[in-house]
Amino acid sequence: MLTLTSPVETPLHRLPAGAKLAGLAVFTLGLFQISNLWVLAGLALALAALQLSFGRRFASHALRMLKPLWPFVLVLALWHLWTGALADGAFLVLRMGLAVAAANLVTMTTRLSDMLSVFEMLARPLSPLLPPRRLAMAFALVIRFIPNLAERMALLAQAHRARSARRPGWRLVVPAALAALDAADQAAEALRARGGAD
Amino acid sequence: MERSLTHIALFAALIAVLGLVPQITLGAGVPITAQTLGVMLCGTVLGARRGALAVLLFMALVAAGLPLLSGGRGGIGVFTQPSAGYFIGFPFAAFVAGWVMERTTLPVGIAAGAASVIGGIAVLYIFGISGMAIVLGKTLSEAAMLGMAFLPGDVIKVVLAGLVTQAIAQARPGSLLSRPQTLPVSAFN
Amino acid sequence: MAGITLRDLGYAAAGKVILAGLNLQLDQRRIAIIGRNGSGKTTLLRLIAGLVAPSHGAVTVEGIDPYRDRKGALQRIGILFQNPEHQILFPTVEEELAFGLRQQGMTQKDALRRTRDALAAEGRAHWAQASVSTLSGGQKQWLCLQAVLLMAPETILLDEPFSGLDLPAIARVTRRLEALPQRLITISHDPASAAKAERVIWLEAGRLHADGPADQVLPQFTAEMARIGEADADADLAG
Numbered sequence: 001m002l003t004l005t006s007p008v009e010t011p012l013h014r015l016p017a018g019a020k021l022a023g024l025a026v027f028t029l030g031l032f033q034i035s036n037l038w039v040l041a042g043l044a045l046a047l048a049a050l051q052l053s054f055g056r057r058f059a060s061h062a063l064r065m066l067k068p069l070w071p072f073v074l075v076l077a078l079w080h081l082w083t084g085a086l087a088d089g090a091f092l093v094l095r096m097g098l099a100v101a102a103a104n105l106v107t108m109t110t111r112l113s114d115m116l117s118v119f120e121m122l123a124r125p126l127s128p129l130l131p132p133r134r135l136a137m138a139f140a141l142v143i144r145f146i147p148n149l150a151e152r153m154a155l156l157a158q159a160h161r162a163r164s165a166r167r168p169g170w171r172l173v174v175p176a177a178l179a180a181l182d183a184a185d186q187a188a189e190a191l192r193a194r195g196g197a198d
Numbered sequence: 199m200e201r202s203l204t205h206i207a208l209f210a211a212l213i214a215v216l217g218l219v220p221q222i223t224l225g226a227g228v229p230i231t232a233q234t235l236g237v238m239l240c241g242t243v244l245g246a247r248r249g250a251l252a253v254l255l256f257m258a259l260v261a262a263g264l265p266l267l268s269g270g271r272g273g274i275g276v277f278t279q280p281s282a283g284y285f286i287g288f289p290f291a292a293f294v295a296g297w298v299m300e301r302t303t304l305p306v307g308i309a310a311g312a313a314s315v316i317g318g319i320a321v322l323y324i325f326g327i328s329g330m331a332i333v334l335g336k337t338l339s340e341a342a343m344l345g346m347a348f349l350p351g352d353v354i355k356v357v358l359a360g361l362v363t364q365a366i367a368q369a370r371p372g373s374l375l376s377r378p379q380t381l382p383v384s385a386f387n
Numbered sequence: 388m389a390g391i392t393l394r395d396l397g398y399a400a401a402g403k404v405i406l407a408g409l410n411l412q413l414d415q416r417r418i419a420i421i422g423r424n425g426s427g428k429t430t431l432l433r434l435i436a437g438l439v440a441p442s443h444g445a446v447t448v449e450g451i452d453p454y455r456d457r458k459g460a461l462q463r464i465g466i467l468f469q470n471p472e473h474q475i476l477f478p479t480v481e482e483e484l485a486f487g488l489r490q491q492g493m494t495q496k497d498a499l500r501r502t503r504d505a506l507a508a509e510g511r512a513h514w515a516q517a518s519v520s521t522l523s524g525g526q527k528q529w530l531c532l533q534a535v536l537l538m539a540p541e542t543i544l545l546d547e548p549f550s551g552l553d554l555p556a557i558a559r560v561t562r563r564l565e566a567l568p569q570r571l572i573t574i575s576h577d578p579a580s581a582a583k584a585e586r587v588i589w590l591e592a593g594r595l596h597a598d599g600p601a602d603q604v605l606p607q608f609t610a611e612m613a614r615i616g617e618a619d620a621d622a623d624l625a626g
Contacts (some may be wrong), residue, residue, distance in 0.1 A: 107273030195490025
């Protein structure tokens with residue numbers, strides 16, 4: 001399945017996923033302690049320079065991943081134009097952008113399977129409640145069934161189009177949920193046929 | 199046992215798929231994402247514990263780097279965005295919706311609607327508004343004003359959650375794990 | 388005790404009787420189960436595989452109860468579902484193949500090595516990391532059968548193994564199945580594909596209708612299907 005990991009190999013790809021996540025946690029906590037606008041601006045420049053050093057393709061991918069932030073940038077801009085506290089507005093936009101961009105950098109340089117292994121390791125203290133193999137099985141099942149359910153949704157939408165001029169909209173949610181329930185029963189049986197979950 | 203695991207996994211997949219299909223359009227042509235509807239359904243169909251686990255499973259895969267949030271968002275950055283509070287509130291919303299669903303004897307559709315109001319709006323907004331207040335550096339009441347922009351869409355989703363849960367109860371009575379089983383389910387287990 | 392024994396076997400779900408009163412001793416190498424849609428063929432297979440518990444009577448597979456003794460059942464019996472889509476549990480080919488081996492107690496490393504060896508032996512080493520969603524219908528079915536074969540059960544249950552396959556794929560699967568040393572119990576509604584079986588069991592409305600060699604049972608079955616096809620309007624509702 002399509003992941004957000006960048007196909008452009010960087011030195012960061014070779015660092016262990018756990019170390020990157022720990023570093024990110026420290027960075028983000030530290031970020032919220034900073035109160036000086038110019039420190040934030042310096043960090044933003046440094047981060048941008050790092051991403052540009054990995055090539056234009058990587059940098060533009062990173063920029064695209066910041067796109068969901070623009071409504072919030074807009075809200076902050078309008079708000080602080082209204083109150084006149086422009087420096088405060090710039091500070092908040094930079095902090096938000098840095099927090100998200102740094103996290104995206106970890107996502108872009110870590111393979112999905114490595115990240116999931118870290119999660120499975122973090123869940124190990126819970127193993128009496130949540131056996132590690134069952135967690136791994138659950139991850140695999142979701143990844144297996146997303147394309148399957150997406151395809152069924154597309155077929156349902158086509159079946160709707162074949163007999164209706166209106167867009168299917170929320171009407172698809174019922175058959176999609178039923179498809180999920182049926183697939184769950186079938187998968188439970190397939191799992192049992194080969195030894196069950198443990 | 200197997201059935202519990204596969205239901206959790208398939209509903210995690212359902213939330214993802216509902217986010218990939220942004221085709222739900224309100225009467226006025228305002229598109230809304232069906233993803234939070236998926237979160238509500240986890241609670242109203244699977245019940246508190248399984249519903250919350252399904253949502254957590256979905257969240258883990260999103261955080262790990264699958265672009266499954268509506269609009270193709272994903273990665274660890276979802277925890278630092280202004281909307282992070284909503285994301286973090288998802289499993290609590292599903293749990294509370296499921297908890298309400300398990301404890302009321304109201305008819306399924308009405309119960310699911312009520313459960314979604316409490317879990318999918320009340321609980322979720324507490325988390326979501328707190329998150330926006332922190333990331334955007336605003337007071338809670340200022341953030342609440344921003345949050346109210348989503349209310350009309352969410353009210354519609356509550357109604358849909360009721361209708362969809364009702365339809366599921368009719369089509370697959372044995373599959374509504376949030377309710378005491380009226381039919382024997384010995385066929386599976 | 389050798390073979391598979393059904394003793395007064397019955398199954399009902401939601402108050403509806405699906406199978407009743409089956410007493411059979413199955414020890415031939417090639418057995419076909421035929422019958423119309425809804426005659427209970429698939430339910431019978433699921434009972435033999437131990438996926439569901441009988442509502443009445445008992446199933447014994449080589450001396451064990453396949454529903455209660457799952458570990459024992461895994462060594463003795465494998466099942467190929469009619470729709471491969473319902474059988475595949477993992478996102479990649481090698482995970483799907485390795486799973487059953489792990490369930491039989493192999494370590495992850497050994498299971499993956501066995502899986503890769505098996506793929507290489509079939510000239511499909513490049514499939515290991517492939518996403519199952521990219522496989523064609525025939526390839527998915529190949530994967531499901533391979534997953535069952537890797538677990539090396541003594542008996543393999545096949546639910547309409549040719550449905551959804553094109554003609555070359557049917558020829559390939561037929562050849563592959565014929566070469567297997569295991570006992571095969573195959574469901575079919577097509578008399579032609581049951582012709583080579585040593586024994587044919589015909590179910591009708593959840594009960595045994597006929598049981599015997601292919602050359603006795605199949606002509607009766609074909610004649611009866613032709614008669615029904617001409618006569619009734621198929622307006623009865625199930626349940």
